[in-house]
Amino acid sequence: MPPTITDNLEHGFKAHCRTQIQDDEVDEMDSYVKRITRYSDGTVKLRNSNIELMDQDILYHLALGSESHDLVEMFGDVRFVCMGGTPKRMENFAHFMMDEIGYKLPAGTMLQDISAYSYRYSMYKVGPVLCVSHGMGTPSVSILMHEMIKLMYHAKCMDPVFIRIGTCGGVGIEGGTVIITEDALDGQLRNSHEFTILGETIHRPAKLDKKLSRELKSLASPDDPYDTIIGKTLCTNDFYEGQGRLDGAFCEFSEADKMAYLEKLRSHGVVNIEMESTIFAALTHHAGIKAAVVCVALLNRLNGDQVNTPKEVMHEWQQRPQILVARYIRKVLAQTGQLKSLFDHQGSIKSPRRFKLVQQESQAHE
Numbered sequence: 426m427p428p429t430i431t432d433n434l435e436h437g438f439k440a441h442c443r444t445q446i447q448d449d450e451v452d453e454m455d456s457y458v459k460r461i462t463r464y465s466d467g468t469v470k471l472r473n474s475n476i477e478l479m480d481q482d483i484l485y486h487l488a489l490g491s492e493s494h495d496l497v498e499m500f501g502d503v504r505f506v507c508m509g510g511t512p513k514r515m516e517n518f519a520h521f522m523m524d525e526i527g528y529k530l531p532a533g534t535m536l537q538d539i540s541a542y543s544y545r546y547s548m549y550k551v552g553p554v555l556c557v558s559h560g561m562g563t564p565s566v567s568i569l570m571h572e573m574i575k576l577m578y579h580a581k582c583m584d585p586v587f588i589r590i591g592t593c594g595g596v597g598i599e600g601g602t603v604i605i606t607e608d609a610l611d612g613q614l615r616n617s618h619e620f621t622i623l624g625e626t627i628h629r630p631a632k633l634d635k636k637l638s639r640e641l642k643s644l645a646s647p648d649d650p651y652d653t654i655i656g657k658t659l660c661t662n663d664f665y666e667g668q669g670r671l672d673g674a675f676c677e678f679s680e681a682d683k684m685a686y687l688e689k690l691r692s693h694g695v696v697n698i699e700m701e702s703t704i705f706a707a708l709t710h711h712a713g714i715k716a717a718v719v720c721v722a723l724l725n726r727l728n729g730d731q732v733n734t735p736k737e738v739m740h741e742w743q744q745r746p747q748i749l750v751a752r753y754i755r756k757v758l759a760q761t762g763q764l765k766s767l768f769d770h771q772g773s774i775k776s777p778r779r780f781k782l783v784q785q786e787s788q789a790h791e
């Protein structure tokens with residue numbers, strides 16, 4: 426009998442080197458991944474036994490280490506890991522979440538960038554919510570994801586949920602629209618991310634959690650003065666030529682070629698383009714971690730290439746995915762009784778202050 430995908434997975438990556446993974450194999454992979462990525466108490470288990478054998482594990486790009494820091498004490502309560510491109514966006518999100526879940530820092534302390542001394546990524550912790558910047562493009566996200574997944578393991582986190590809060594270009598979708606990714610596609614419209622490991626090319630499925638996407642969509646309010654939709658996301662390795670822009674330093678195709686490409690994307694159900702979703706989906710799926718991608722469109726690419734929306738408007742748009750994700754986090758914490766206990770800890774129940782739509786200070790930085 427030919428080996429199944431599970432047999433192949435159990436014998437390491439070389440055995441399943443191939444360019445495509447069939448749909449029926451993804452389901453088999455899903456249940457296999459669930460089995461091997463959790464300990465019996467529900468905490469995160471790594472798919473790399475080398476780590477257990479190491480005296481210490483230095484999470485170099487986070488400026489943390491398994492011996493130098495008490496990672497269980499520092500991060501053991503994390504339930505949500507929210508990521509986005511810029512340090513400022515994630516700092517703003519952390520402040521926003523403090524209000525949303527009524528979290529107060531110990532008297533006399535301020536929100537600190539935990540990874541400041543890495544000079545790479547920024548990380549803020551607000552109770553069960555970690556807010557981390559990931560930079561631009563898949564290599565930057567890949568490094569961060571390896572270290573964040575290892576952090577979840579060292580900290581013994583229970584079933585963490587990862588959410589990317591980003592920006593994107595809309596394909597036939599107007600600026601300001603919030604887009605939840607249904608499937609992340611690579612430049613060749615494959616629902617997987619291509620890795621080169623030891624010189625071999627392998628693909629891992631870029632699967633996000635469909636139930637989580639639907640739940641996020643259900644939290645869009647009819648009163649929101651903008652649309653929230655679900656659709657396919659194209660993930661590219663470049664902002665200019667890679668996204669069919671005519672305004673890069675180079676362009677060797679015509680406007681007609683570009684429009685034909687965008688129409689082709691549309692006919693495949695693609696509603697937006699960004700630069701991180703396939704690696705984010707592939708690595709969370711490989712780690713058995715529930716994940717979603719929520720972006721706001723900064724422009725409709727059918728109308729142009731330049732991002733020329735006024736800064737204040739763009740700043741307000743960028744808060745929209747954050748508002749949706751905050752509703753989700755509040756809902757989960759309320760369902761598990763944790764929201765109440767966070768509030769009780771304060772001694773009073775605060776009604777969360779609505780996010781101020783324009784924050785002068787943040788505008789100055791973004």
Ligand SMILES: O=P(O)(O)O[C@H]1O[C@H](CO)[C@@H](O)[C@H]1O
Nearest residue numbers: 510561562591592699700701
């Ligand atoms: O707004 P963020 O999350 O940084 O993401 C988008 O913006 C960057 C390009 O401007 C790319 O990284 C793209 O994915």
Ligand SMILES: O=c1cc[nH]c(=O)[nH]1
Nearest residue numbers: 592593594698699700
């Ligand atoms: O067009 C856009 C806008 C934001 N981010 C992208 O990757 N592309």
